[in-house]
Amino acid sequence: xxxxxxxVLVLFLYWTFNKAxxxxxxxxxxxxxxxxxGVQGSQQSLNILHLSDLHLENISISPEELFDRLKEExxxxxxxxxxxxxxxxxxxxxxxxxKAIQQLNAKYGVYAVLGxxxxxxxxxxxxxxxxxxxxxxxxxxxNENTSIxxxxxILNIIGIxxxxxxxxxxxxxxxxxQQKGTNLVLTHDPNIVLKMKNYxxxxxxxxHFHGGQICYPKAYHLIKMGKLIRMNMxxxxxxxxxxxxxxxxxxxxTGINIRVGSRPEITLHQFPISAAVNKAAAI
Numbered sequence: 108x109x110x111x112x113x114x115v116l117v118l119f120l121y122w123t124f125n126k127a128x129x130x131x132x133x134x135x136x137x138x139x140x141x142x143x144x145g146v147q148g149s150q151q152s153l154n155i156l157h158l159s160d161l162h163l164e165n166i167s168i169s170p171e172e173l174f175d176r177l178k179e180e181x182x183x184x185x186x187x188x189x190x191x192x193x194x195x196x197x198x199x200x201x202x203x204x205x206k207a208i209q210q211l212n213a214k215y216g217v218y219a220v221l222g223x224x225x226x227x228x229x230x231x232x233x234x235x236x237x238x239x240x241x242x243x244x245x246x247x248x249x250n251e252n253t254s255i256x257x258x259x260x261i262l263n264i265i266g267i268x269x270x271x272x273x274x275x276x277x278x279x280x281x282x283x284x285q286q287k288g289t290n291l292v293l294t295h296d297p298n299i300v301l302k303m304k305n306y307x308x309x310x311x312x313x314x315h316f317h318g319g320q321i322c323y324p325k326a327y328h329l330i331k332m333g334k335l336i337r338m339n340m341x342x343x344x345x346x347x348x349x350x351x352x353x354x355x356x357x358x359x360x361t362g363i364n365i366r367v368g369s370r371p372e373i374t375l376h377q378f379p380i381s382a383a384v385n386k387a388a389a390i
Contacts (some may be wrong), residue, residue: 134371141378153257154181156208157374159188163200165364170207181361181382184215188314189222191296195232205243207308215255220265222295223271230349250279254286260380261288277306289380298333300347311352318356318369320340330379
């Protein structure tokens with residue numbers, strides 16, 4: 108009888124693990140339309156592709172598949188919000204993904220920030236990672252900003268370095284912004300929003316939590332990853348002190364290559380370039 112019970116348990120665990128592993132291949136494309144009072148339609152909006160937490164050691168989509176999933180979409184700007192990889196030997200794997208992203212021909216370019224796993228690399232490897240991003244056309248923002256003009260309107264792109272590893276400097280990130288316009292913040296750890304009461308932004312894009320990755324019934328294992336978890340802000344669209352931010356579930360996995368209660372995510376944001384963004388809705 109004991110042998111039978113052990114066999115049943117082993118089969119159940121095998122089935123559960125197999126299903127959880129298959130979930131890593133069930134990639135969803137979420138489309139978020141950020142609404143602005145008094146504006147209808149998308150003519151004044153910027154189409155942003157948002158990818159986060161590729162974790163290239165455990166990613167279940169190839170560069171070719173990524174391009175095929177997105178090639179029919181109108182993408183004007185790409186935001187990459189950190190955690191590209193965990194190990195030095197994975198750095199060469201990043202190039203093909205960045206080439207696929209460049210083939211999408213985003214009119215306003217590709218912008219990247221780093222995450223806590225990227226900072227696990229030694230200094231030489233981290234520099235190689237940053238160089239790889241730049242060599243493939245990415246603007247890497249480490250507590251700094253840049254401004255672009257979109258249909259005659261100023262968009263300030265503000266890259267705040269990783270909060271989880273205590274590298275974020277919000278004041279430095281906003282330093283030197285001279286153009287009044289729409290503020291789009293890119294960062295890895297969304298907990299930074301709790302420190303931005305005195306800093307204006309219309310929209311903030313982040314990742315870090317993987318939607319819990321193993322989230323059944325809730326992501327209790329993330330409880331030490333900041334106050335937002337305790338506020339039940341683990342994934343998707345949220346608002347804090349009247350300001351909108353989005354937490355991407357990530358495209359890859361970290362640790363064990365499974366997902367329960369979460370899915371790998373590609374996000375497309377339709378974002379109006381104006382000074383008065385009020386709300387957003389998933390479509």
